[in-house]
Amino acid sequence: KTLTEKKMDEAINDLKLLLVSNDVAMDTADEICNKIIDSFKGEQIGRLTSTKKMVFDTLKDVITGILTPENEVDLLDEIKKKSKKNEPYVIVFIGVNGTGKTTTMAKIAYFLKKNGFSIVAAASDTFRAAAIEQLSYHMNNVGIRVIKHSYKSDPASVAYDAIEHAKAKNIDVVLIDSAGRQVSDKNLMIEIQKICRIAQPDLKILIADSLAGNDALYQAREFDKHVGIDANILTKLDADARGGAALSISFETKKPLLFIGVGQNYEDLIPFDRDFFISSILD
Amino acid sequence: KLGRSLDNTIRKIRRLPQVDKDAINALIQDLQRALLSADVKVELVFEMTENIKKEAMNTKLQKARRKDFIIKLIHDELIKILGGKPAPIRIKPGKKNVILLVGIQGSGKTTTVAKLAKYYLAKGFKVATVTSDTWRPGAYEQLVQLTEKIGVRCFGNLNEKNSIKIAVKETKKAILEAFDIIIVDTAGRHKEEKELMEEMTKIEQSLKPNEVILVIDGTLGQQAYSQAEEFAKATNLGSIIITKLDGTAKGGGALSACAATGVGIRFIGIGEKIDEFEEFEPIKFVGTLLG
Ligand SMILES: Nc1nc2c(ncn2[C@@H]2O[C@H](COP(=O)(O)OP(=O)(O)OP(=O)(O)O)[C@@H](O)[C@H]2O)c(=O)[nH]1
Ligand SMILES: Nc1nc2c(ncn2[C@@H]2O[C@H](COP(=O)(O)OP(=O)(O)OP(=O)(O)O)[C@@H](O)[C@H]2O)c(=O)[nH]1
Numbered sequence: 001k002t003l004t005e006k007k008m009d010e011a012i013n014d015l016k017l018l019l020v021s022n023d024v025a026m027d028t029a030d031e032i033c034n035k036i037i038d039s040f041k042g043e044q045i046g047r048l049t050s051t052k053k054m055v056f057d058t059l060k061d062v063i064t065g066i067l068t069p070e071n072e073v074d075l076l077d078e079i080k081k082k083s084k085k086n087e088p089y090v091i092v093f094i095g096v097n098g099t100g101k102t103t104t105m106a107k108i109a110y111f112l113k114k115n116g117f118s119i120v121a122a123a124s125d126t127f128r129a130a131a132i133e134q135l136s137y138h139m140n141n142v143g144i145r146v147i148k149h150s151y152k153s154d155p156a157s158v159a160y161d162a163i164e165h166a167k168a169k170n171i172d173v174v175l176i177d178s179a180g181r182q183v184s185d186k187n188l189m190i191e192i193q194k195i196c197r198i199a200q201p202d203l204k205i206l207i208a209d210s211l212a213g214n215d216a217l218y219q220a221r222e223f224d225k226h227v228g229i230d231a232n233i234l235t236k237l238d239a240d241a242r243g244g245a246a247l248s249i250s251f252e253t254k255k256p257l258l259f260i261g262v263g264q265n266y267e268d269l270i271p272f273d274r275d276f277f278i279s280s281i282l283d
Numbered sequence: 284k285l286g287r288s289l290d291n292t293i294r295k296i297r298r299l300p301q302v303d304k305d306a307i308n309a310l311i312q313d314l315q316r317a318l319l320s321a322d323v324k325v326e327l328v329f330e331m332t333e334n335i336k337k338e339a340m341n342t343k344l345q346k347a348r349r350k351d352f353i354i355k356l357i358h359d360e361l362i363k364i365l366g367g368k369p370a371p372i373r374i375k376p377g378k379k380n381v382i383l384l385v386g387i388q389g390s391g392k393t394t395t396v397a398k399l400a401k402y403y404l405a406k407g408f409k410v411a412t413v414t415s416d417t418w419r420p421g422a423y424e425q426l427v428q429l430t431e432k433i434g435v436r437c438f439g440n441l442n443e444k445n446s447i448k449i450a451v452k453e454t455k456k457a458i459l460e461a462f463d464i465i466i467v468d469t470a471g472r473h474k475e476e477k478e479l480m481e482e483m484t485k486i487e488q489s490l491k492p493n494e495v496i497l498v499i500d501g502t503l504g505q506q507a508y509s510q511a512e513e514f515a516k517a518t519n520l521g522s523i524i525i526t527k528l529d530g531t532a533k534g535g536g537a538l539s540a541c542a543a544t545g546v547g548i549r550f551i552g553i554g555e556k557i558d559e560f561e562e563f564e565p566i567k568f569v570g571t572l573l574g
């Protein structure tokens with residue numbers, strides 16, 4: 001290997017470890033590094049150029065590319081469009097156990113209500129202990145009606161009822177909470193497919209825990225494969241999570257990262273700031 | 284989980300006619316990749332593999348050529364990090380025995396309190412649970428619903444907002460009703476929430492539990508080490524329980540947590556149901572890991 005090739009290998013290896021230590025999934029770190037290597041193919045690396053600096057400049061472009069989706073989603077705008085057609089805008093919250101789906105749904109409800117929209121909630125987690133009580137407490141705080149059935153009832157029918165209710169009462173938004181599920185559980189993946197088939201949501205949002213390591217990638221991959229993810233929200237960024245999961249999930253789904261959760265209160269939901277994120281991960 | 288990624292490394296070792304210096308270097312690279320893909324902390328991965336590499340390189344090449352020797356090195360290094368099997372929690376019959384569960388938001392504490400209750404119930408103890416989570420909506424209802432299925436009492440007070448007071452008062456009530464073991468649930472918290480970390484310290488000081496257990500989500504990545512470290516600083520951490528190992532999570536965060544705190548893993552959660560709970564067997568775990 002030439003000296004420059006060796007220097008490139010070293011810089012790339014260091015970069016890969018930096019990405020992984022910032023919670024970027026191994027496979028995603030590989031892809032990022034391959035993109036950087038490809039961008040240098042055939043280029044003359046001058047003897048006076050710092051290999052490391054070249055790698056990091058290219059990294060910024062690669063990361064920006066990953067975090068720039070094919071189509072941006074302006075949530076308020078999308079809801080207004082549907083509201084003009086007198087149809088409710090339906091959102092489903094999807095993710096593995098404990099990532100913050102129910103809490104994030106409450107934060108979104110609070111945000112949308114502040115922006116003047118009418119909302120109804122569907123308690124489609126009919127499985128977990130006190131899931132319906134937890135959602136009801138939150139929705140009561142925000143001032144939103146919850147459509148609920150009994151535990152063990154069909155989650156898809158709760159969603160259906162909420163949508164019918166929204167149509168009848170001319171409500172702008174339907175928010176559908178779903179039970180946490182492991183992507184390796186075939187039956188639960190069939191269940192979420194059914195909920196989405198019945199609800200025909202305008203937006204399927206993946207709620208992922210920013211503290212997750214490589215699993216964030218598998219979550220994004222499997223949910224995208226089974227139901228198709230339209231947008232992502234990353235939670236618990238206040239826990240000193242480095243945010244690498246943002247890259248893994250964005251790379252996998254190619255969909256916009258809409259918000260990040262930075263705490264347990266309703267206001268702790270902020271729009272994802274791409275430039276701020278890039279500058280902090282490159283730090 | 285962690286096993287599946289190491290499995291390939293081990294298979295490669297087994298397929299080699301003999302192991303020389305180049306092969307050792309290649310194996311170390313594979314091992315590093317397997318551990319990193321399983322969410323083990325970067326620094327820890329390098330520390331572990333450096334130890335293995337040193338041992339492998341320094342040993343008489345004749346002996347080092349034996350692949351089972353390399354496998355034993357990896358096995359021993361993993362066991363060293365996981366620690367041996369922790370001795371069972373000392374339950375003093377006729378005395379109050381309190382177990383306190385702590386951990387990050389959403390890690391599975393409340394669910395695990397119920398699983399632990401069932402585990403001790405099956406061993407013939409009189410078990411009760413207490414919820415001191417005054418923050419999360421429905422936390423009390425959640426523990427009640429989980430424990431009523433197995434006929435276990437749940438103590439709580441929806442009118443008390445002070446977690447320390449509720450932990451102490453409700454635990455006292457349970458002791459007066461002659462329960463042998465009282466398992467206490469707490470609200471989720473992470474190391475950046477300084478006030479909540481202090482509250483946890485105060486809860487432990489007031490309860491003086493037999494053991495404090497840190498509940499860790501099986502998906503926890505590179506943050507596992509520093510988060511566990513902070514929990515161990517704020518409490519007399521006794522052991523760890525890893526949850527959600529029934530999914531795609533590889534559980535490497537658990538390795539990091541053990542290294543950071545020096546405590547062992549007692550149980551693992553392998554599902555949402557109350558019986559999806561197993562004692563952690565480090566030798567068996569590493570044995571299955573290395574085939
Ligand atoms: N610190 C912090 N905690 C959060 C955040 N988002 C959610 N949480 C907490 O995470 C815990 C789990 O939240 P839930 O909303 O119950 O999560 P879930 O995905 O609905 O859980 P399941 O329905 O059981 O799968 C709760 O204690 C929340 O308060 C966040 O951005 N920061
Ligand atoms: N698949 C699976 N899910 C689990 C396991 N343990 C807990 N869960 C689920 O993880 C989610 C969170 O569990 P909780 O018990 O509410 O977690 P927690 O730590 O008490 O959450 P907070 O009180 O909000 O901090 C729920 O959906 C549980 O059913 C497990 O071993 N496997």
Ligand SMILES: [Mg+2]
Nearest residue numbers: 101102125180
């Ligand atoms: Mg929920």
Ligand SMILES: [Mg+2]
Nearest residue numbers: 392393416422
């Ligand atoms: Mg809880």
